[in-house]
Amino acid sequence: MSDRYINFANSDIGRRLVGAVGLPTPARLERWQAGRLRPIEGPLLLGGGPLAAKVAEFANRLTDQVYSFASEDLSATAWVPGLGTKLKAVLFDASEITDIDELKRLREFFQPLLRSLAPSAHVVILGRAPQCFEDPLAGVAQRALEGFSRSLAKELREGGTLQLLYVAEDAEDQLEGALRFFLSPKSAFVSGQVLHLNACASRVQDWTRPLAGRKALVTGAARGIGAAIAETLARDGAEVVLLDVPPAKSDLEALAARLGGRALTLDICAEDAAAQLIAALPDGIDIVVHNAGITRDKTLANMTPEFWDSVLAVNLKAPQLLTQALFDSHTLQDNGRVILLASISGIAGNRGQSNYAASKAGLIGLAQAWAPKMAERGASIAAVAPGFIETRMTAAIPFAMREAGRRMSSLGQGGLPQDVAEAVAWLSQPGSGAVNGQVLRVCGQAVMGA
Numbered sequence: 355m356s357d358r359y360i361n362f363a364n365s366d367i368g369r370r371l372v373g374a375v376g377l378p379t380p381a382r383l384e385r386w387q388a389g390r391l392r393p394i395e396g397p398l399l400l401g402g403g404p405l406a407a408k409v410a411e412f413a414n415r416l417t418d419q420v421y422s423f424a425s426e427d428l429s430a431t432a433w434v435p436g437l438g439t440k441l442k443a444v445l446f447d448a449s450e451i452t453d454i455d456e457l458k459r460l461r462e463f464f465q466p467l468l469r470s471l472a473p474s475a476h477v478v479i480l481g482r483a484p485q486c487f488e489d490p491l492a493g494v495a496q497r498a499l500e501g502f503s504r505s506l507a508k509e510l511r512e513g514g515t516l517q518l519l520y521v522a523e524d525a526e527d528q529l530e531g532a533l534r535f536f537l538s539p540k541s542a543f544v545s546g547q548v549l550h551l552n553a554c555a556s557r558v559q560d561w562t563r564p565l566a567g568r569k570a571l572v573t574g575a576a577r578g579i580g581a582a583i584a585e586t587l588a589r590d591g592a593e594v595v596l597l598d599v600p601p602a603k604s605d606l607e608a609l610a611a612r613l614g615g616r617a618l619t620l621d622i623c624a625e626d627a628a629a630q631l632i633a634a635l636p637d638g639i640d641i642v643v644h645n646a647g648i649t650r651d652k653t654l655a656n657m658t659p660e661f662w663d664s665v666l667a668v669n670l671k672a673p674q675l676l677t678q679a680l681f682d683s684h685t686l687q688d689n690g691r692v693i694l695l696a697s698i699s700g701i702a703g704n705r706g707q708s709n710y711a712a713s714k715a716g717l718i719g720l721a722q723a724w725a726p727k728m729a730e731r732g733a734s735i736a737a738v739a740p741g742f743i744e745t746r747m748t749a750a751i752p753f754a755m756r757e758a759g760r761r762m763s764s765l766g767q768g769g770l771p772q773d774v775a776e777a778v779a780w781l782s783q784p785g786s787g788a789v790n791g792q793v794l795r796v797c798g799q800a801v802m803g804a
């Protein structure tokens with residue numbers, strides 16, 4: 355479903371009208387286009403502590419325009435506020451801030467450049483996990499980065515995004531994969547997020563096809579977000595197996611044929627679903643995306659047992675049982691990646707969605723509970739929590755609630771299935787074991803549950 359307001363607000367007449375009555379103008383977000391090679395098309399500014407120097411070592415693979423902040427001692431060309439070209443990406447290493455007074459370096463670095471950001475600019479702040487410091491004050495200063503990052507993310511304009519990554523000392527070699535996502539249009543609808551990068555032994559061999567040689571299963575792949583995930587994983591080089599219910603067979607087969615993949619019709623709640631799935635994957639599977647999901651909304655006072663049971667069965671019980679079966683049978687390969695489609699409903703709760711929110715919060719618990727076991731085999735599990743995404747599911751929401759869902763976020767609009775798919779594709783990469791057990795929201799920094 356298209357968002358007509360964005361088109362109107364960005365037209366000549368619409369811009370004037372919307373401005374005159376004081377309504378917000380959500381930006382047209384820049385997204386990754388097929389055939390693009392460089393993660394950043396434009397200037398990247400590096401600044402701050404020693405991790406910025408680490409990034410400088412591979413920055414020329416991200417863009418051919420690398421700058422350092424005027425006073426910083428990096429080999430890149432100096433960028434002078436107000437004189438240089440508009441910045442497309444900014445990276446600031448705040449890992450050396452170990453004292454409350456030093457937090458002012460954030461203001462000193464960011465204030466001069468905020469008016470020099472290009473549309474859809476991407477900003478990343480790096481830190482060290484607060485709990486890894488012996489000195490409690492250092493932990494306090496690093497924890498403060500969270501509030502700063504989430505606030506500045508809300509102040510960015512014209513589709514700008516900002517994230518905070520706490521990088522473990524033995525995870526610095528995973529920075530490139532994370533920055534190729536967070537500093538590029540692949541993360542167009544991700545903002546205000548805080549993630550921890552931890553050590554991961556695997557790495558991407560070829561950045562143009564990061565999933566080459568990997569087999570991926572996507573449930574609920576006949577349409578919507580699942581179809582976009584299948585397309586994106588195939589674009590990144592994976593061999594895809596698309597699963598959906600028997601009534602979706604023709605759509606599923608058409609998409610599988612287009613992607614050079616395989617279609618598998620199966621109800622994930624069938625009693626023998628696990629056995630059927632294992633039999634259908636005799637050569638094992640490297641990536642499993644539990645995307646199939648349903649809503650049956652009612653306030654709890656009106657909730658029928660059927661509504662409750664079906665949502666819990668599809669959204670939570672099936673992913674748990676199938677993950678267990680794929681893991682125990684070693685169908686999920688060592689170094690495998692499991693991605694669960696949660697929802698911000700599962701983080702914030704939502705009126706009329708006690709069943710759905712319970713199932714999605716349960717998925718987040720599933721990622722956390724399974725992470726240590728997965729890590730023993732070099733595998734990982736993570737959840738993606740989409741906010742308002744333009745699909746059939748959200749097209750069915752009544753108009754007023756739909757508009758509220760779209761606008762109540764820093765980016766002031768709904769996301770596209772592609773936005774969720776890009777996040778899943780990043781989490782499917784060999785190096786993304788670095789975020790084992792965590793949740794990534796793809797919600798445009800929605801107010802809900804923030």
Ligand SMILES: NC(=O)c1ccc[n+]([C@@H]2O[C@H](COP(=O)([O-])OP(=O)(O)OC[C@H]3O[C@@H](n4cnc5c(N)ncnc54)[C@H](O)[C@@H]3O)[C@@H](O)[C@H]2O)c1
Nearest residue numbers: 574578579598599621622645646647695697740743745747
């Ligand atoms: N659309 C959003 O805004 C949004 C927001 C947050 C989370 N999500 C989650 O993202 C996922 C995809 O959402 P969508 O909007 O694309 O939904 P959708 O309804 O368009 O697609 C879901 C797919 O899952 C399949 N499916 C349902 N039950 C199944 C079963 N028992 N076995 C196999 N396949 C089954 C359906 O046939 C369908 O093809 C869901 O898990 C949803 O909860 C969506």
